[in-house]
Amino acid sequence: MPNVNPDRLLTDLDALRAIGAQGTGVVRPAFSAKDMEARRWLARKFADAGLETTIDGVGNVFGRSRRAGPALLVGSHSDTQPTGGWLDGALGVVYALEVVRALADDPATAQLPVDAISFQDEESRFVGCLGSRSFVGSLSPEQEAAAIDRDGVTLADALAGAGLAATPRLRGDPARHCGFLEAHIEQGPQLEDDAKRIGVVTTIVGVRGLRIIFRGQQNHAGTTMMARRRDAAAALFDYASAVNREFPRIAAARSVWTMGRVQVVPNATSIVPGYAELDLQFRDADDTVLDAMEALAERLVAEANRQSGVRLELQRARAPIAPTRMDGTLRRHLAAAAERHAPGQWLEMPSGAFHDAGIVSARLPAAMLFIPSIGGISHDFAEDSRRDDIVLGCRVLADAAASILGSDLRG
Amino acid sequence: MPNVNPDRLLTDLDALRAIGAQGTGVVRPAFSAKDMEARRWLARKFADAGLETTIDGVGNVFGRSRRAGPALLVGSHSDTQPTGGWLDGALGVVYALEVVRALADDPATAQLPVDAISFQDEESRFVGCLGSRSFVGSLSPEQEAAAIDRDGVTLADALAGAGLAATPRLRGDPARHCGFLEAHIEQGPQLEDDAKRIGVVTTIVGVRGLRIIFRGQQNHAGTTMMARRRDAAAALFDYASAVNREFPRIAAARSVWTMGRVQVVPNATSIVPGYAELDLQFRDADDTVLDAMEALAERLVAEANRQSGVRLELQRARAPIAPTRMDGTLRRHLAAAAERHAPGQWLEMPSGAFHDAGIVSARLPAAMLFIPSIGGISHDFAEDSRRDDIVLGCRVLADAAASILGSDLRG
Numbered sequence: 145m146p147n148v149n150p151d152r153l154l155t156d157l158d159a160l161r162a163i164g165a166q167g168t169g170v171v172r173p174a175f176s177a178k179d180m181e182a183r184r185w186l187a188r189k190f191a192d193a194g195l196e197t198t199i200d201g202v203g204n205v206f207g208r209s210r211r212a213g214p215a216l217l218v219g220s221h222s223d224t225q226p227t228g229g230w231l232d233g234a235l236g237v238v239y240a241l242e243v244v245r246a247l248a249d250d251p252a253t254a255q256l257p258v259d260a261i262s263f264q265d266e267e268s269r270f271v272g273c274l275g276s277r278s279f280v281g282s283l284s285p286e287q288e289a290a291a292i293d294r295d296g297v298t299l300a301d302a303l304a305g306a307g308l309a310a311t312p313r314l315r316g317d318p319a320r321h322c323g324f325l326e327a328h329i330e331q332g333p334q335l336e337d338d339a340k341r342i343g344v345v346t347t348i349v350g351v352r353g354l355r356i357i358f359r360g361q362q363n364h365a366g367t368t369m370m371a372r373r374r375d376a377a378a379a380l381f382d383y384a385s386a387v388n389r390e391f392p393r394i395a396a397a398r399s400v401w402t403m404g405r406v407q408v409v410p411n412a413t414s415i416v417p418g419y420a421e422l423d424l425q426f427r428d429a430d431d432t433v434l435d436a437m438e439a440l441a442e443r444l445v446a447e448a449n450r451q452s453g454v455r456l457e458l459q460r461a462r463a464p465i466a467p468t469r470m471d472g473t474l475r476r477h478l479a480a481a482a483e484r485h486a487p488g489q490w491l492e493m494p495s496g497a498f499h500d501a502g503i504v505s506a507r508l509p510a511a512m513l514f515i516p517s518i519g520g521i522s523h524d525f526a527e528d529s530r531r532d533d534i535v536l537g538c539r540v541l542a543d544a545a546a547s548i549l550g551s552d553l554r555g
Numbered sequence: 556m557p558n559v560n561p562d563r564l565l566t567d568l569d570a571l572r573a574i575g576a577q578g579t580g581v582v583r584p585a586f587s588a589k590d591m592e593a594r595r596w597l598a599r600k601f602a603d604a605g606l607e608t609t610i611d612g613v614g615n616v617f618g619r620s621r622r623a624g625p626a627l628l629v630g631s632h633s634d635t636q637p638t639g640g641w642l643d644g645a646l647g648v649v650y651a652l653e654v655v656r657a658l659a660d661d662p663a664t665a666q667l668p669v670d671a672i673s674f675q676d677e678e679s680r681f682v683g684c685l686g687s688r689s690f691v692g693s694l695s696p697e698q699e700a701a702a703i704d705r706d707g708v709t710l711a712d713a714l715a716g717a718g719l720a721a722t723p724r725l726r727g728d729p730a731r732h733c734g735f736l737e738a739h740i741e742q743g744p745q746l747e748d749d750a751k752r753i754g755v756v757t758t759i760v761g762v763r764g765l766r767i768i769f770r771g772q773q774n775h776a777g778t779t780m781m782a783r784r785r786d787a788a789a790a791l792f793d794y795a796s797a798v799n800r801e802f803p804r805i806a807a808a809r810s811v812w813t814m815g816r817v818q819v820v821p822n823a824t825s826i827v828p829g830y831a832e833l834d835l836q837f838r839d840a841d842d843t844v845l846d847a848m849e850a851l852a853e854r855l856v857a858e859a860n861r862q863s864g865v866r867l868e869l870q871r872a873r874a875p876i877a878p879t880r881m882d883g884t885l886r887r888h889l890a891a892a893a894e895r896h897a898p899g900q901w902l903e904m905p906s907g908a909f910h911d912a913g914i915v916s917a918r919l920p921a922a923m924l925f926i927p928s929i930g931g932i933s934h935d936f937a938e939d940s941r942r943d944d945i946v947l948g949c950r951v952l953a954d955a956a957a958s959i960l961g962s963d964l965r966g
Contacts, residue, residue: 332778349777353824364933365813366760366838366907367743370806372931377814378799384792395781402776403788405824406817413764413816413834413872423824427777461824496777520783522775 146246146253146542150535153242156189157534160222160238161230169525170230174223174265174274175203175302182222186237186262193244195260200314202283203264203306204275205237207244211257214322216545217508218243219261221275221500228267229329229527233500235515235534236327237262243542256549259321263500270299276503279316316507323474323509323548326501327541329529333520334493341533342482342490342540343514344475347429348502349398349494350467353460354424354441356383360454362410362418376420377408379454384422386444391426394436398494401426401437429467429494468502474511474548481543482513486536497522513541557657557664557953561946564653567600568945571633571649572641580936581641585634585676585685586614586713593633597648597673604655606671611725613694614675614717615686616648618655622668625733627956628919629654630672632686632911639678640740640938644911646926646945647738648673654953667960670732674911681710687911690727691918727918734885734920734959737912738952740940744931745904752944753893753901753951754925755886758840759913760809760905761878764871765835765852767794771865773821773829787831788819790865795833797855802837805847809905812837812848840878840905879913885922885959892955893924897947908933924952 163185164170164178172178186205190197195207205222209215220236240260247253263275270291277283291299303309335343360374384403391401402425409419426437445456475492482490493514501510515537518528574596575581575589583589597616601608606618616633620626631647651671658664674686681702688694702710714720746754771785795814802812813836820830837848856867886903893901904925912921926948929939 330778331775332780333783334780351777364742364908365811365815365836366762366909367741367931367933368811368907369743369745369809370803370811372744375813377817378795381792381795381799381814384789385796388789388792392781398780400776400779400781402786402825402827403792404776404819404826404828405822406788406819408815408817411816413836414813415815416813417815425776425824496779497775498777520774520778522778 145250146243146546147249148242148246148535148539148542152245153238153535153538154531156241157234157238160185160234164224167525168230170224170228171226172222172224172228173226174267174269175306179223180306183262186222189241190260193241194248195244198314199311201308201311202275202278202313203308204279204314205262206314207260209257209259211255213257213320215257215259215320216549217259217261217321217324218541218545219263220326220328221264221266222262223265223267225267225523227525229522229524231329231527231529232522233266233328235329239327239538239541242538243545246542247546253546256546258545266500269293270302272498273500273503276500278313280503280507281315282503282506318507321508323471324501324504325474325511325513325541325545326499327513327537328499329517329522329527330514331497331517331522335514335516336518336520338491340489340491341486341516341536343493344478344482344490345470345495345512345514346475346492347470347494348468348499349427349429349496350431350434350465351425351427351498352434352438352464354438355459355461356422356424356445357457357459358420358454359457360418363416365414365416368416373416374453375416376454377417379448379452379456380406380420380422383444383448383456387424387441390440390444391437394440396428396430396433399426399428399433399437400496423461427496431467465498465502468505470505470511471509474509477544477548478511478513478540481540481547484543485540513537556661557654557957558660559653559657559946559950559953563656564649564946564949565942567652568645568649571596571645575635578936579641581635581639582637583633583635583639584637585678585680586717590634591717594673597633600652601671604652605659606655609725610722612719612722613686613689613724614719615690615725616673617725618671620668620670622666624668624731626668626670626731627960628670628672628732628735629952629956630674631737631739632675632677633673634676634678636678636934638936640933640935642740642938642940643933644677644739646740650738650949650952653949654956657953658957664957667957669956677911680704681713683909684911684914687914689724691914692726693914693917729918732919734882735912735915736885736922736924736952736956737910738924738948739910740928740933740938741925742908742928742933746925746927747929747931749902751900751902752897752927752947754904755889755893755901756881756906756923756925757886757903758881758905759879759910760838760840760907761842761845761876762836762838762909763845763849763875765849766870766872767833767835767856768868768870769831769865770868771829774827776825776827779827784827785864786827787865788828790859790863790867791817791831791833794855794859794867798835798852801851801855802848805851807839807841807844810837810839810844810848811907834872838907842878876909876913879916881916881922882920885920888955888959889922889924889951892951892958895954896951924948
């Protein structure tokens with residue numbers, strides 16, 4: 145069995161945390177000086193572990209085993225949110241490093257080929273999952289040309305600033321890899337609520353986004369009588385309330401929907417608003433549930449248009465993300481390893497958040513493992529996990545990697 | 556009867572419109588170069604009409620009759636919204652000029668003292684009704700020190716920039732004036748809807764403002780299940796919907812309420828909002844109706860606090876404006892003049908918008924006259940009134956001024 149070294153693992157996680165640390169959190173957005181410093185540090189660690197290491201033209205750090213393939217690819221991302229937690233994707237990247245070392249340390253597994261990767265910009269400074277999209281070949285030139293961060297910096301400028309403008313980009317070779325494993329913190333409270341220590345991901349939930357536009361008539365808030373008003377905000381309030389009243393009737397047990405963005409124009413206390421926008425995002429592991437939610441959102445728009453002087457228009461705000469089922473064989477290896485290391489203390493669960501594994505799964509069998517987030521907190525300086533859970537997660541991952549590579553999966 | 560000269564009146568309105576004209580609209584915010592140019596133009600016109608004229612230290616243009624008092628004060632304001640209409644308060648200022656001239660032209664009224672005024676900053680660049688507040692002595696040093704426009708310019712800087720820093724401020728002398736008459740466009744559609752040509756204002760409606768604060772918990776929109784959420788925006792949507800559902804049960808026929816400003820934090824499509832604010836403003840001519848609306852808003856906050864994980868807090872956002880009844884004697888003179896010039900074509904109505912007359916009425920008997928706004932449009936480049944309504948309004952105002960000054964009102 146691979147011999148995960150807890151001290152080595154936790155020491156490296158702490159060393160990575162120190163790069164961009166602010167209080168208990170980490171500030172290491174993609175292509176920032178600290179992000180690139182972390183990637184160079186990872187490259188040295190990958191090389192020290194015996195991997196042939198490169199930082200490619202989008203900043204992906206790839207460590208290639210010197211063993212013959214097909215290899216198992218293991219990793220996640222080391223960039224963070226603008227005010228990020230210290231684990232998030234960094235956990236899965238240091239896990240990959242430790243899995244490589246743990247397998248190498250045991251003569252029984254030393255010949256098994258594991259490649260390690262830290263993808264770039266999973267956190268959407270420019271393009272969500274930029275690095276894995278580039279790796280699987282699904283990043284379009286149009287998407288890249290339009291990529292700009294919230295301060296107006298273009299992706300091209302960020303690449304140039306990081307010294308990557310002339311660096312080749314790595315494209316995953318399907319013949320090289322038999323699968324991809326990603327470990328991550330849960331970023332939610334389910335494991336903690338259920339007193340479990342390991343989650344084996346069944347599906348990365350699908351996400352759809354709608355934008356509802358409300359067009360009324362801007363008016364003076366003193367002289368325009370109620371019967372004459374075509375108040376865009378009033379129509380928005382009623383629509384959003386109706387969504388929250390009606391969606392539970394068709395939602396599945398773990399469906400979620402969010403109306404987190406509201407724009408009211410001119411947004412002045414004393415002016416009847418003539419225009420408003422509402423974003424409605426919803427997620428579920430099942431496309432038929434997503435279809436039902438979208439149909440209900442459309443029906444509520446049609447009903448409002450029959451009743452009100454405000455005109456509602458429904459726009460599909462972005463390309464929907466389909467639910468992504470994790471590979472059954474890889475999941476069974478993860479589940480068996482979880483049962484060996486934490487009998488009865490693991491469960492199968494969907495991922496409500498999106499991950500690089502959702503991108504990679506289009507080209508490779510992919511699966512994911514979660515460890516608990518204390519209080520369910522993530523994307524926040526307060527993000528943390530128990531040290532024994534961190535060590536347990538790495539043991540499960542290393543054991544699963546060995547069993548996958550030791551099985552007939554490599555064909 | 557005073558002899559209003561339609562050509563002179565319309566020519567002067569057009570000349571004033573040309574100062575700051577943009578297309579069909581006028582851009583003449585308080586203390587801008589165009590506003591001060593307009594005030595100097597008005598001062599010349601007041602002087603040409605025989606008045607002793609000054610521009611005071613807040614920019615009020617005051618023309619004092621050389622006749623013995625008590626005099627009748629007539630006027631409005633010549634500053635505009637950032638994208639204003641050409642009539643608005645400018646109508647009432649040029650009416651005042653024409654009333655002075657029309658009374659002077661007729662030997663029967665030539666001895667009657669009419670003072671004319673254009674107040675400064677009625678439109679709230681710095682302080683709503685700044686000029687009339689200063690004139691009646693209700694502008695506090697604290698209010699003035701805190702006054703800053705939306706571009707960060709302080710009132711003190713604007714006064715200095717307009718060359719007024721060292722100019723004395725005019726305080727109304729109660730012994731000088733027996734009353735104040737203000738004419739204005741209606742800024743709403745009621746006169747047009749009822750096919751009337753003159754409105755005699757009964758009351759300037761009271762305005763109260765509340766701000767509802769919603770405190771929940773910010774969370775990840777993918778990993779936070781619905782049952783766990785404390786979504787500040789969802790609570791806001793429900794509260795605002797409940798206001799629009801419940802308020803009609805207690806509102807009077809001409810009550811209005813507006814929720815024109817919404818803030819959601821962080822206002823991102825994919826984040827469950829932890830904080831939100833909603834402004835609720837309501838207006839009525841009757842304090843008991845305003846009390847009932849405020850009590851209902853409070854009851855809905857209490858009900859929401861019993862039901863939801865989001866904590867609501869109700870703040871009174873600014874000093875309420877009490878309904879202001881116009882002076883009964885002055886109103887009867889306006890009504891009688893309206894009936895003489897437009898028999899059956901006038902009505903009594905409250906003003907839903909606030910006006911300088913609301914400030915002046917605290918110190919002097921005050922009354923207001925409205926002429927129709929085409930389509931009810933105001934504070935917009937499209938603002939307009941029919942030329943025959945403009946002339947009629949001035950005739951009614953001049954006639955009422957003469958009858959007020961010819962009656963025993965002057966004591």
